[in-house]
Amino acid sequence: MKRAINLSVNGVARTDEVEPRLLLVHYLREVLGLTGTHVGCETSLCGACTVMLDGQAVKSCTMFAVQVEGSEIKTIEGFATNGELHPVQEGFWEKHGLQCGYCTPGMIVTAAQLLERNANPSREEICRGLEGNLCRCTGYQHIIEAVEYAASKTAGK
Amino acid sequence: MIAAQFDYKVPNSLEEAVSLIAADPDGSKILAGGHSLIPAMKLRLAQPQVLVDIARIKSLAYIREQGDEILIGATTTHYQLESSALLRQICPLLPLCAASIGDVQVRNKGTIGGSLAHSDPAGDWPAAALALKAELVLIGQGGERVVKADDFFVDFLTTDLQPGEILREIRIKKPTGKFGHAYEKVPHPASGFAVVGVAVNLSLKADGSCESASIGVTGVGVKAYRPNGAESALSGSSLNDAAVIEAASHACDGVDLNNDLFASGEYRCHLAKVHTRRAIAKAKASAK
Numbered sequence: 001m002k003r004a005i006n007l008s009v010n011g012v013a014r015t016d017e018v019e020p021r022l023l024l025v026h027y028l029r030e031v032l033g034l035t036g037t038h039v040g041c042e043t044s045l046c047g048a049c050t051v052m053l054d055g056q057a058v059k060s061c062t063m064f065a066v067q068v069e070g071s072e073i074k075t076i077e078g079f080a081t082n083g084e085l086h087p088v089q090e091g092f093w094e095k096h097g098l099q100c101g102y103c104t105p106g107m108i109v110t111a112a113q114l115l116e117r118n119a120n121p122s123r124e125e126i127c128r129g130l131e132g133n134l135c136r137c138t139g140y141q142h143i144i145e146a147v148e149y150a151a152s153k154t155a156g157k
Numbered sequence: 158m159i160a161a162q163f164d165y166k167v168p169n170s171l172e173e174a175v176s177l178i179a180a181d182p183d184g185s186k187i188l189a190g191g192h193s194l195i196p197a198m199k200l201r202l203a204q205p206q207v208l209v210d211i212a213r214i215k216s217l218a219y220i221r222e223q224g225d226e227i228l229i230g231a232t233t234t235h236y237q238l239e240s241s242a243l244l245r246q247i248c249p250l251l252p253l254c255a256a257s258i259g260d261v262q263v264r265n266k267g268t269i270g271g272s273l274a275h276s277d278p279a280g281d282w283p284a285a286a287l288a289l290k291a292e293l294v295l296i297g298q299g300g301e302r303v304v305k306a307d308d309f310f311v312d313f314l315t316t317d318l319q320p321g322e323i324l325r326e327i328r329i330k331k332p333t334g335k336f337g338h339a340y341e342k343v344p345h346p347a348s349g350f351a352v353v354g355v356a357v358n359l360s361l362k363a364d365g366s367c368e369s370a371s372i373g374v375t376g377v378g379v380k381a382y383r384p385n386g387a388e389s390a391l392s393g394s395s396l397n398d399a400a401v402i403e404a405a406s407h408a409c410d411g412v413d414l415n416n417d418l419f420a421s422g423e424y425r426c427h428l429a430k431v432h433t434r435r436a437i438a439k440a441k442a443s444a445k
């Protein structure tokens with residue numbers, strides 16, 4: 001039996017009827033058409049499906065959409081404001097933090113969480129902060145540099 | 158990777174949750190963070206008819222001191238435990254264990270109560286609960302009962318929780334005097350689960366010798382356990398290198414060892430001894 005959910009996604013109020021077993025990632029991609037959030041491993045390991053749920057990075061493949069009733073979700077589509085990239089997005093652009101780009105949305109969401117909790121992380125802290133996100137292109141060095149760029153850019157503002 | 162169909166219920170209170178699962182105790186499962194249950198449902202290893210979501214009962218997530226105890230609500234997340242300044246001060250084993258779980262996204266959502274109730278043989282919290290001699294408060298239609306961690310973990314993925322019961326709270330005696338904590342873990346490189354995890358809670362005398370020790374080991378057997386031989390070897394010892402090595406040699410005495418493609422039972426037992434030794438040394442070094 002379907003159930004109504006009310007939530008906010010990237011600042012837009014949404015109301016939908018969903019089956020309880022619909023995963024949050026499938027709700028975002030297939031119901032709302034927000035395909036920036038990727039489905040990778042589907043076993044809460046790879047982090048490609050990471051989104052912000054009430055300000056906390058979570059894996060949307062390991063949640064049912066009905067669990068986020070009343071919450072605020074931010075996906076990668078909500079990171080730029082008025083055409084201006086989020087500092088972490090800019091870091092990935094400037095430091096070539098992606099090759100194929102599949103892991104990038106999840107990386108950016110998790111990196112944003114890391115910088116919110118620790119504005120000036122060491123390289124080791126960045127590695128630890130991103131341990132839930134896998135890059136199969138193994139482009140980790142550039143990803144770490146992208147996060148360092150975002151940290152210094154944010155500090156300089 | 159689509160779960161079987163289920164009915165989803167959102168109680169407003171713990172009492173309402175208890176009556177919801179009482180309607181179908183065998184077909185209902187409690188949902189909190191969902192980070193043990195949902196993966197099992199996606200693989201259809203679990204196919205509950207009804208999910209009762211207690212994560213939205215806000216009064217179930219807390220960390221507080223009461224008298225000589227620390228009380229932790231069942232839906233407190235790993236991240237809340239990891240980042241608690243209070244716990245770092247009064248019971249550092251809890252944040253140490255929390256920080257070792259999964260990754261930041263998992264810690265943001267997964268809960269201590271869910272992990273304990275799931276009793277995964279490679280879960281981290283059972284080791285810490287045993288080492289801290291935690292008491293678990295279970296509530297059902299007949300009222301509440303309190304179960305010691307020692308009696309709570311029964312078998313592979315099996316606890317003393319009965320159909321219709323909910324784990325509500327974790328109670329831990331505040332460590333007093335001179336004590337030291339450590340959690341040493343070999344994470345599985347893919348899943349982050351413990352191939353072996355060892356939680357140590359040492360109580361020291363003024364001269365630095367060991368008053369008593371309690372240890373929890375996870376990953377090695379079908380359920381987390383306390384290595385009694387290691388604990389009694391430490392009790393009253395000077396905690397010098399020889400005493401620590403002797404105690405650690407008993408880390409998997411009498412345990413039916415887990416065997417899988419990643420780690421043989423023999424290898425797990427070896428790791429348990431090495432990491433018990435390291436965890437004791439770390440706990441001793443951290444004592445104050």
